[in-house]
Amino acid sequence: MRILLTGGAGFIGSNFVRHLLAHSDDTVTVLDALTYAGNRETLAEFDSDPRFAFVHGDICDRAVVRDAMAGHDAVVHFAAESHVDRSLLDPDVFVRTNCLGTNVMCDVAIDVGVERFVHISTDEVYGSIEEGSFTETDVLAPRSPYSAAKAGSDLIALAYHETHDLPVLVTRSSNQYGPYQFPEKLIPYFVTSLLVGRKVPLYGDGLNVRDWLFVRDNCRGVDLVLREGWFGEIYNIGAGNELTNRVITDRLLAILGKDESCVDYVEDRLGHDRRYSIATEKVAKLGWSPETDFEAGLEETVAFYVDNRDWWEPLTARVKNR
Ligand SMILES: NC(=O)c1ccc[n+]([C@@H]2O[C@H](COP(=O)([O-])OP(=O)(O)OC[C@H]3O[C@@H](n4cnc5c(N)ncnc54)[C@H](O)[C@@H]3O)[C@@H](O)[C@H]2O)c1
Incomplete structure (x- = not known):
């Protein structure tokens, strides 16, 4: 597969690049704006690998996204503003990147005709729970600008499956x-x-x-959803x-x-x-x-x-x- 991976210069994205290059024959193009959270150095060790390419660009820029996505079979969309504390200080960029950026990604994915689109969401979209665990059908009740913008992006991606038949898969992982x-x-x-x-x-x-999840376990879960998941479905990934x-x-x-x-x-x-707290029976069945x-x-x-x-x-x- 030829995979376009957004946010690959960040924490989970860079671990996912490492995972894919080690465990598959896929080619990987990273699209990343290199915000304060992105670090090109993290990916430097892959620069000599012919299966790896890097594009410096913003997911909100339709022309950049179109050029980067052309020729790819699948998208794994990690790019986001990801830190709750920052979302309390500077929420606008969270709505821009997480909601507008995801909308641009989905819209371009239809034109390009990608075969699989994994949207990376979070357990934070469910909000807080005193007892028990959230399942994938529970109502979303985000309570910070970060989680609200992630919930927006999650619903935007799922809406593109309903309206345009975009082959969307959503993962909601716990703290890594x-x-x-x-x-x-x-x-x-x-x-x-x-x-x-x-x-x-x-x-x-x-x-x-x-719920603390080791990042490499999450990468295996996202990889499985990418290859074996059902379109339009949501998969919680957590370690308990x-x-x-x-x-x-x-x-x-x-x-x-x-x-x-x-x-x-x-x-x-x-x-x-x-x-x-999230229930993970669904991804376990995969x-x-x-x-x-x-x-x-x-x-x-x-x-x-x-x-x-x-x-x-x-x-x-x-x-x-x-
Ligand atoms: N870290 C966690 O515990 C956790 C848990 C569940 C879900 N998630 C989700 O996983 C994804 C990755 O999280 P992370 O912790 O690796 O984040 P991170 O902040 O470490 O990395 C985010 C990456 O996205 C890039 N980026 C930001 N805005 C961009 C834009 N407009 N265009 C292109 N690239 C842009 C940054 O440069 C950075 O490389 C996010 O969607 C996050 O919501 C994270």
């Missing part, structure tokens, strides 16, 4: 961790802060719960590792040999969702299950940041949310 995550997100922010001797800011009572931010913080302190004096308790995020033990995945992630300061140190100047 792993190598190459921009150091503003919780785990890499905490690890890199501890490595430079800064305190880590823990929101509120620290009891907000997220429901942990509070407090527990994550304690694990990171322990791995890095730090103590409670490194924690700064800060005022809670506005509208901070308490708990995310043949997917998570493989990475949380402790092993977390230790590999911490080791990545310990061993690759050259990769993340230049990025810390771009972190502005906390």
